[in-house]
Amino acid sequence: MNTEQYLSWAHDVLNIEAQSLHEIAAGLDENFIRTTDALLHCQGRVVITGMGKSGHIGRKIAATMASTGTPAFFVHPAEAAHGDLGMIVDGDAVVAISNSGESDEILAIIPALKRKNITLICITARPDSTMARHADIHLTAAVSQEACPLGLAPTSSTTAVMALGDALAVVLLRARAFTPDDFALSHPAGSLGKRLLLRVQDIMHGGEQLPAVECGTPLKEAIVRMSEKGLGMLGVTDSQGRLKGVFTDGDLRRLFQEREHFSGICVDDIMHPNPKTIAADKLATEALKEMQAGHINGLLVTDSDGILTGALNMHDLLMARIV
Known part of the structure; x- marks a missing residue:
């Protein structure tokens, strides 16, 4: 096999994913504003949930938010159905991620979530999905194609959702006037924390x-x-x-x-x-x-x-x- 083909394939992946980010940016609307306001004024914590690759992305989004001034953590939806739902309390905001919007594990806990005084935000690629219909706020994260040539492995779609999560975290950071000193308080063991906190x-x-x-x-x-x-x-x-x-x-x-x-x-x-x-x-x-x-x-x-x-x-x- 011509090894130059490797570079060609890699460029294809990166170009497709870059195009996906442009698509997500172009699709931002008033629901992004509503989501930002809901998370900014949340009286509790931001709880992220998702299955499979969406769950991995959700963990990253929760970690980014937690380190930039928005109290957040990840709850696995399958574990939530077996007791971890008790980690979610009135006043929290739940961000549920699913590309299809039909994740069985998330759909199974939505009725219990709706009985709580929480804001349910769903991020899916389908505004007509079951999750989207049950959400208080729905964010569409649809891309025109996956970078996977089979169209099966989540690639562009997960990149787009992760970037959307970064956008939410950074907008919240700026809205809170979050400072480097605030950041250092969450990172006392890191080099930045030491530089900013050590006297x-x-x-x-x-x-x-x-x-x-x-x-x-x-x-x-x-x-x-x-x-x-x-x-x-x-x-x-x-x-x-x-x-x-x-x-x-x-x-x-x-x-x-x-x-x-x-x-x-x-x-x-x-x-x-x-x-x-x-x-x-x-x-x-x-x-x-x-x-x-x-x-x-x-x-x-x-x-x-x-x-x-x-x-x-x-x-x-x-x-x-x-x-």
Whole structure:
């Protein structure tokens, strides 16, 4: 077989599915608006259900909605008929997906759903289907052809429904004025969540790990302390703990280049006064911006009274996956 045929077949599939998306977009009408309003003002949760491939798409739609500000979950229609229907309560909105609109498992639970105070939204390819007739709102998701050359395997039709679900989720997101901070609250374990939620106080070195000495400390003692803490910098404070300056390993290297004798030198003589600092409650991403803007590898953390409370460096940000 000519392997070039593989590319030709693949292009056929993608072109057919792309055309299906154009068809769905062209078919959007007032029922999409009604659906959006119903989901936006739903007093409960959005429950997605569907059998087979429609069920797989439904799970994805529910996951997308849940992560973008619309409380949603998936219920398998066959399991619903055997007890899981109790997961659906008054005030919920149910979105039932079936290409034919004649899914036996969904039709079996519609009478029970209609007895509840819920909004039933059905997504099918046939406005004259049984599901469409029973729906409070019906969304038509019809495509002219499946990408499957046999016309049997759901391909274009499932792609179209998934895209329609994405459209609903994103429209709801925008209507709710959903922000990146809101998104991060649903994704605390992800890289975005860490970047948006992690604060300086979560990763800074404080207490016994704080690299600091008081003014008047001999240079040798200051170097030993900086080496012990391993952050490449040292905060210099007064007797009340207020930050007065900073001494870094870069300063030490330059000092060795400039001088041959170090007797009688204390850390005050070579520290940088008024160093850049950051507050503990600032986001770690703000610390990264400060370091990048100042071309420095570390920051000292102070409170509102100027008391030194912590320190962090670029390695800490790397370990926290902020960089």
